[in-house]
Amino acid sequence: MLQLYPDQQELVDAVAEEMHNGHKAILMQAATGAGKSVMASAILARARAKNKRVWFDVPRRNLIKQMHGTFNHFELEHSYIAAGHSLNPHSPAHITSTETLRRRLQQLKAPHLAVIDETHFGGSGRDTVIEWLKEQGTWIIGLSATPWLLSGQGLGCWYDKMVCGKSIRWLIDNKRLSDYRPFAPSRVDLSRVRTSNGDYVQRDLKERMEQDSVLIGDAAQHYKEHAFGRLGIAYCTSVNHSKMTAAMFNDAGIPAAHLDGDTPEHEKNQIIKAYARRELLYLTNCELLTFGFDLASQVGFDVTIEVESDLRPTKSLALQMQKWGRVLRKKDTPALIFDHANNFEEHGLPCDDRHWTLQDRVKTRGGMHTARAVPVKLCPECYFAHPPRLDCPSCGFVYPVESRELFEVEGELAEIEEKRNRRAKRMEVGQAKTLADLRKIREERGYKPEWVFKMAKAKDIKS
Ligand SMILES: [Zn+2]
Structure with a gap:
């Protein structure tokens, strides 16, 4: 059985609590890489332990293989409702592909609990599946890192409660994601x-x-x-x-x-x-x-x-x-x-x-x-x-005060000129081979001394 990180356990518990409070359709928001499918599988494993029938629905077929692996980590025995897989109606847990599911809904017995992966992917298939599940009285957990449909429509049309995971900043600071x-x-x-x-x-x-x-x-x-x-x-x-x-x-x-x-x-x-x-x-x-x-x-x-x-x-x-x-x-x-x-x-x-x-x-x-x-x-x-901010935190460049007039009158020209300068300047840095070269550039451009060290490190210049 896979061990959850404390932040994952916290979110799983929060979802469970909202279900306990009677919310039948809950949106679980968590950052990409926070382990949404792992957390959802933990919830499904809990439901399976109480002998509930469960589905995990993915919007794209190529996600099935990965989910199969995650289900195995949780020792969740399962079959599929997806093209290319034969249907086992007696299986208590299914990984489903929206497209196939939509077409077969009328022949299926609704599960007690369904997870809708990447639920911000709307489309007619998703609408049909979610509406059908709701009619059948299924509990629903939607997963998304960005809980809006592409059109900008919120997901309040399907979910009555949202529980949010830790921010990307938090996940980076706590070594769960890379800086x-x-x-x-x-x-x-x-x-x-x-x-x-x-x-x-x-x-x-x-x-x-x-x-x-x-x-x-x-x-x-x-x-x-x-x-x-x-x-x-x-x-x-x-x-x-x-x-x-x-x-x-x-x-x-x-x-x-x-x-x-x-x-x-x-x-x-x-x-x-x-x-x-x-x-x-x-x-x-x-x-x-x-x-x-x-x-x-x-x-x-x-x-x-x-x-x-x-x-x-x-x-x-x-x-x-x-x-x-x-x-x-x-x-x-x-x-x-x-x-x-x-x-x-x-x-x-x-x-x-x-x-x-x-x-x-x-x-x-x-x-x-x-x-x-x-x-x-x-x-x-x-x-x-x-x-x-007033200066660049990476190289120390101090931003000039922008002149309104220049941008209004000569905006376009200035921009082209600036682009040309930037490229020339970048090429100069690109061609620098020694610390002396970098120091010269630093002096000419008035950068902070740290710039030389940073650039030398980035370019692997030692002398
Ligand atoms: Zn900079």
């Missing part, structure tokens, strides 16, 4: 990308991102300068974009490979094993690594991702949290997050305080309210992303 260093080395112009139903129109976005080879080149260069040797993944916008990214990383001397759902099984295995051995340093993907695909369970040993290059702009906080969650899995050194897709600006930083409710998200003038209160500042010198 991280957020950088935004480049921005992308998304002004021509349309938005529909709460996220970018995929076709527009695909076109925009596939055109921008400079951005991919930037991502490769940035990784090479600041993180070479660490295991990284790149999130891309389309399969084609992911293939382009792998090719450009390889051209830049970074051994990289692309993975998608259609990569043959044995090839996938070989790639992941080469990655674990650091023969490959980068995996690029479109959606494979965002949802459900577990590197470790694919090859049977742990594979730790240390760096993330984000080339996938999104307005979906759920998707963004999944992407960040992947690199925040516990490890000894802080994860590096390189945002090339304006996602810090869109969503804030991973550990920002977010206020979850069962109500709808409030629409604001600029779009959807994103549950965050603090805007993010991006350092023009080292690209560190941080909450607003």
